[in-house]
Amino acid sequence: xxxxxxxxxxxxxxxxxxxxxxxxxxxxxxxxxxxxxxxxxxxxxxxxxxxxxxxxxxxxxxxxxxxxxxxxxxxxxxxxxxxxxxxxxxxxxxxxxxxxxxxxxxxxxxxxxxxxxxxxxxxxxxxxxxxxxxxxxxxxxxxxxxxxxxxxxxxxxxxxxxxxxxxxxxxxxxxxxxxxxxxxxxxxxxxxxxxxxxxxxxxxxxxxxxxxxxxxxxxxxxxxxxxxxxxxxxxxxxxxxxxxxxxxxxxxxxxxxxxxxxxxxxxxxxxx
Amino acid sequence: xxxxxxxxxxxxxxxxxxxxxxxxxxxxxxxxxxxxxxxxxxxxxxxxxxxxxxxxxxxxxxxxxxxxxxxxxxxxxxxxxxxxxxxxxxxxxxxxxxxxxxxxxxxxxxxxxxxxxxxxxxxxxxxxxxxxxxxxxxxxxxxxxxxxxxxxxxxxxxxxxxxxxxxxxxxxxxxxxxxxxxxxxxxxxxxxxxxxxxxxxxxxxxxxxxxxxxxxxxxxxxxxxxxxxxxxxxxxxxxxxxxxxxxxxxxxxxxxxxxxxxxxxxxxx
Numbered sequence: 396x397x398x399x400x401x402x403x404x405x406x407x408x409x410x411x412x413x414x415x416x417x418x419x420x421x422x423x424x425x426x427x428x429x430x431x432x433x434x435x436x437x438x439x440x441x442x443x444x445x446x447x448x449x450x451x452x453x454x455x456x457x458x459x460x461x462x463x464x465x466x467x468x469x470x471x472x473x474x475x476x477x478x479x480x481x482x483x484x485x486x487x488x489x490x491x492x493x494x495x496x497x498x499x500x501x502x503x504x505x506x507x508x509x510x511x512x513x514x515x516x517x518x519x520x521x522x523x524x525x526x527x528x529x530x531x532x533x534x535x536x537x538x539x540x541x542x543x544x545x546x547x548x549x550x551x552x553x554x555x556x557x558x559x560x561x562x563x564x565x566x567x568x569x570x571x572x573x574x575x576x577x578x579x580x581x582x583x584x585x586x587x588x589x590x591x592x593x594x595x596x597x598x599x600x601x602x603x604x605x606x607x608x609x610x611x612x613x614x615x616x617x618x619x620x621x622x623x624x625x626x627x628x629x630x631x632x633x634x635x636x637x638x639x640x641x642x643x644x645x646x647x648x649x650x651x652x653x654x655x656x657x658x659x660x661x662x663x664x665x666x667x
Numbered sequence: 668x669x670x671x672x673x674x675x676x677x678x679x680x681x682x683x684x685x686x687x688x689x690x691x692x693x694x695x696x697x698x699x700x701x702x703x704x705x706x707x708x709x710x711x712x713x714x715x716x717x718x719x720x721x722x723x724x725x726x727x728x729x730x731x732x733x734x735x736x737x738x739x740x741x742x743x744x745x746x747x748x749x750x751x752x753x754x755x756x757x758x759x760x761x762x763x764x765x766x767x768x769x770x771x772x773x774x775x776x777x778x779x780x781x782x783x784x785x786x787x788x789x790x791x792x793x794x795x796x797x798x799x800x801x802x803x804x805x806x807x808x809x810x811x812x813x814x815x816x817x818x819x820x821x822x823x824x825x826x827x828x829x830x831x832x833x834x835x836x837x838x839x840x841x842x843x844x845x846x847x848x849x850x851x852x853x854x855x856x857x858x859x860x861x862x863x864x865x866x867x868x869x870x871x872x873x874x875x876x877x878x879x880x881x882x883x884x885x886x887x888x889x890x891x892x893x894x895x896x897x898x899x900x901x902x903x904x905x906x907x908x909x910x911x912x913x914x915x916x917x918x919x920x921x922x923x924x925x926x927x928x929x930x931x932x933x934x935x936x
Contacts (some may be wrong), residue, residue: 568753570723570819572767573741582770586757 398514452636460633469641476607476618477645478568479535483542484603490543491550498551499558499584500576516552519611520544528613536620545606546599553598557591558584563636593657608642619662668735669696670823670854674740678715678727688879689715693729695882697854699799699820705858705866707875708917713858715719716880717824721747722756743771746820748828752811756797760810761786761795767818768866782817789813789847804836809843816851823848825857826910829864841868841897862917868898868910874916882917 401450402512404412434454440446441453448456498505531537561584569579611620619642626634684821689712697703707713712886718724721732722738722745730737733744741747746767764782768774770893775844786792789809799807815823828844829837845868859865865872872886891904900906 562753563747564751565753565755567748568751569766569770571721571741571747571749571815572770573722573743574770578770582766583755586755589757 422610449630452632456633456635457557457640460637464634464637472618472638473641476604476611476620476642479538479607479610479618480542480600480649481538483606484546484596484600485541486627487543487546487550487599487603490593491599492554492592494547494551495554495558498555499580503547505555512552513636514546516548520606524609524613527610529653530605533614534616538614539606541610541613542603542606544609546602548553549602550595550599552629556587558590561587589660593653593660596653596657597650600653601646604642604646604649670699670734671856672732673720673902674730674732676716676719676726676731678712678719678724679727690726691879692857693880695855695885699821699854700852702855702868702870702930703857704869704872705847705856706860706862706865706872706913706917707741707773707880708877709860711875712880713875716875717747717826717856719857720822721745723747725773732932744820744821745824746815746818746822747824748802748812748826748829750814750831752799752807752831754802754807754810754814756799759796760802761799763799763810764795764814764817767814771934773818778817778819779821781819782813785813785816789843794851804832805840805843808832808840809847810846812847816847821854823853823855825855825859827860829858833854838898843896862910862913863901863906864897865895865913865927866906866911867895872909872913874913879917886912886916 437446437451438454441448441451497506522543524541526541527544528537531540565583565587566579569583574582606621607618608620611618612624615621615624619638623635623637623642625640626632673695675692676690678688678695680687680689681936691760693716695703705713705716706754715724719726720738721901722731722741725739732738733742736742736744738745754760758766764786765774765779767784768778783792783795790929791806791810791813794802794806796808802810811828825844829840832840832911841864857865857868866888869888872888873882874884875881876883886909890900890905892899892903
């Protein structure tokens with residue numbers, strides 16, 4: 396809501412706001428502080444020989460690794476991993492939502508498939524890796540498939556429970572106007588579950604990344620997962636650490652991207 | 668000719684434990700512009716009656732005619748207002764009000780104008796682009812009523828439509844709704860468990876019995892004044908007489924004596 400005129404602030408209010416801001420600043424300062432202290436301690440103890448930098452690597456060596464990696468093909472590997480993750484994520488989300496719609500629509504199919512969904516949900520999908528590689532071939536397809544397999548079942552279950560929990564009384568209201576099942580879905584059930592959808596997307600982007608890295612470990616052709624496995628095999632811990640850090644940043648950015656889209660869409664669907 | 672004819676309705680529910688007769692030979696008719704209240708012991712099938720009249724629930728026996736036409740499915744002849752306002756948070760008030768027309772695929776420019784006109788007339792035009800959470804409880808209920816009236820129904824069914832509101836708001840909203848219904852000349856059938864509400868809104872009160880519900884009495888309500896409104900009715904001398912009559916019919920004399928309540932304000936809630 397907009398206020399056209401701001402009244403003059405009372406001294407108590409000014410003080411309150413000031414203290415609020417001070418707390419915020421302290422939190423921000425400490426966050427950065429923890430990182431800086433950690434990096435300094437790491438670098439320092441490596442230089443002093445307290446830890447073996449061959450095994451634990453060290454920030455300065457990681458920085459140097461980035462320089463050589465950038466000249467090589469770091470960006471290419473990042474692109475591969477992000478591409479595969481997005482592909483698995485989008486396919487998983489789309490297929491998951493479609494399946495959830497099907498199960499919401501048809502109570503019979505839903506009842507029949509219930510035990511299978513429960514089993515599939517608790518099965519660690521990575522165990523299917525070898526099967527997937529044999530079926531899809533040792534390449535991008537297998538990796539995307541792995542990401543899809545990991546995120547699919549969770550999406551189905553979460554969306555389905557969201558659809559089912561939709562306010563019964565809102566559905567009844569639509570029925571009083573003679574709404575068809577399709578209209579009940581498009582006008583009530585689906586829009587009511589936009590928040591559920593985004594909650595599940597936020598979980599899925601992380602899960603897809605897990606699937607992609609696991610896939611890259613197995614397929615070992617390209618991507619950050621490949622760099623990590625390769626670095627481990629030839630004992631280049633600098634490369635492993637550098638890749639892990641890039642991976643962490645990538646994961647955070649992907650999550651933030653989903654959160655940003657949620658924010659934009661959330662606005663269009665009314666304040667929440 | 669009567670606008671609503673309810674002919675010998677009978678309703679039987681089937682369940683694993685057996686069958687339950689909810690309604691037995693419910694038969695009455697309403698003239699255009701009349702307001703009927705329906706009261707009855709809780710669980711007697713009041714809401715079932717409305718569901719059948721609205722066309723959402725097929726009756727076991729009997730039929731419902733609106734303007735001579737048999738009702739077999741939800742139709743735009745009938746507006747049905749539920750206990751909750753059920754305004755959708757992701758829609759603006761205007762979009763909420765248009766929902767019924769949208770579902771019925773009657774979103775013509777004329778109907779749109781009509782809805783806008785209703786918003787204007789009943790003081791919600793300034794809030795048309797707001798979201799429901801920005802409105803008070805009373806305004807939300809008014810928006811829900813306009814959503815129901817936007818499809819231009821001949822008959823309005825109200826199912827405990829005010830019971831989710833706090834007392835203060837409830838008095839305000841009944842006043843509001845009564846005024847709107849009278850002004851739009853809608854025929855209204857209201858189910859309530861609130862005896863004072865049934866008296867101060869209804870031209871007639873249908874008193875149902877325990878299950879299986881039959882119509883025990885049709886009590887005409889007349890107040891000796893020109894322009895009655897729900898609030899003014901409450902202070903009329905006839906009010907207490909009607910209250911006691913309905914109270915007795917509902918067979919709550921004993922409960923009243925044992926509880927030691929004074930008849931006046933709704934002792935049920």
